[in-house]
Amino acid sequence: MRTIEWIDDKNVVKMIDQRRLPHEVVWLDYYSAQEVAQAITTMVIRGAPAIGVAAAMGMALAALESKAESHAELMADLRIAHDVLYAARPTAVNLRWGIEQQLTLAQNLEHESLPQVRAALIAQSKRMADEDVLINQTMGAWGASLLPQKVNVLHHCNTGGLAAVDWGTALGVIRSAHVGGKDIHVWVDETRPRLQGARLTAWELMQWGVPMTLIADNAAGYYMLSGQVDAVLVGADRVAANGDAVNKIGTYKLAAVAKDNNIPFYVVAPTSTVDLRTATGAQIPIEQRDPREVTHPDNDPLGIAPMGVKVGNPAFDITPQRLITAIVTEYGVVYPPFDEGLRKVVEQAEIDRANGRVVNPAVVSG
């Protein structure tokens, strides 16, 4: 099962509706870039790698929709689609990455026929989906190598197959460790306000048969202080050049508490999530979302707070690099000083990608 898929015979993008999980498994079809942007904004699909691929597929849909009769006209339509998709959510850099890969490709094909450009955009978005799975499994192997044979990990939000095309980032590491025979148990943060941990991570881990216990976010400190957590694993929506990691709200609290207990804190993120153009976390825009996410949890029409209450609802926070033990990428584990290590893996990824490789086997085996 993939979270998002391009269906060839219908030229449609199919996504699982993550808002309906775990109670219902519903698939939705998308025919336009506008619809894909809406799916990202409303969180039908979420997770940095997943929305990167969704945005790339959205660009391919825009090319198909376009009535352009020249390359220049097509580029104009793609730029409109770029803006619509880019505005869907501000924080995860994979969104920008996915759109820009497509725009660059279309630009490079200016001497090809329009049907060829369209076919190339579709092909590239499908390849990005395939590569995402390979990247995640590679990160899974790197990350699992950091964990002892018997291990209790704490996990925030959802970073599983549902947050990517398949397998997952931080949860992919957990899956790789489990499949690789490690004795792993996961403390699953429910992850208010949208409860991706309770709804999605618990569901995935139960499907995979990985031992787990769901907890309120508030309980994470109790388990860390009482010696029941050996490592914290999280994903990221954007990693700045200095290693500051922006991730789901609540991540920074976990990092500070992990530090207070000398528990290793690992960020698992592909190079497409590393943004060398952003120097530090302070420059990353933090999305503020609808107050109703806080006051009206799923299935609660009445709400949990007084009518008219004022609400703050930042969707992400910044974990300073000083609190991060290591960043796991598909090019290996990066340790402090992060600026140097991250530049190295991102530059290698760009060279390899230009040569048609998504993961350098030499680097992986090293």
Add this chain to the structure above:
Amino acid sequence: MRTIEWIDDKNVVKMIDQRRLPHEVVWLDYYSAQEVAQAITTMVIRGAPAIGVAAAMGMALAALESKAESHAELMADLRIAHDVLYAARPTAVNLRWGIEQQLTLAQNLEHESLPQVRAALIAQSKRMADEDVLINQTMGAWGASLLPQKVNVLHHCNTGGLAAVDWGTALGVIRSAHVGGKDIHVWVDETRPRLQGARLTAWELMQWGVPMTLIADNAAGYYMLSGQVDAVLVGADRVAANGDAVNKIGTYKLAAVAKDNNIPFYVVAPTSTVDLRTATGAQIPIEQRDPREVTHPDNDPLGIAPMGVKVGNPAFDITPQRLITAIVTEYGVVYPPFDEGLRKVVEQAEIDRANGRVVNPAVVSG
């Protein structure tokens, strides 16, 4: 409005049903110790000072219910009530404190008539309620003196009038600061799983006209790291002799994050919450509550997690004394080393109580 009150003409204990707030204001009547214990277990009434008074009133009801014809028979019935009330919730020491005050009084009156003993138990429980308000207002004054003129505080759980008889502990400090003319704004942690912050604290602050913003617990780190919090104020369910504070789950995480940002972290607790018989927090029993509190938030019959998910639900955590800036009691502000300072205020409180005083004016003015 008081959270709990003894109604003389009916010999009944009246409580506001805190499970129904903020949507409905419903009062319930209790006629027996057994019913009061049930109200404590099911959280009709909660908050350390409030359940201390409730337990004392429960003992008075037990004396009224008793068919005893001798003092020895009455003591036997009171000891049964003691056990029933003591078992209602394990963590807050005020519960034990309230019951023991009553048991000691009854014991001391062994040469009085049974009607006189019953009347004395009723009178003492009513006096404990009155004194609770005075104690809270005194703590409010001490605590407010710690805050600058313009201040953003972060608050966890509910420690307001609803957690006490009236006024509150940590929220009482906020109320005193507001009434005293300070420019105070409160970040209100929603406090999963039972959402006392969203349901009760938001409601109280809105009634008092104190500026506030409700946030998911996960967002507290975002506001602290971005310089928008000047102090953290919490209550306690039990403070050990060394200063370790047991409080609502999630408190320890806040303390660690406050430390990471050099933000003062204040615990506001009356001397009845300080348990000199317990050396450190590690010896305090942590209540584990029903998994449904996590999986089925209020008004959500469907639930937020997959069917059959395994859940951990500790109701409290331990904040190590090394993370606490000061403990505010009705006898003044106690700074580290806490063991010495706490012993002093508790011993003074015991002397004063034996002399019929609840707060020593000399100490307060000092």
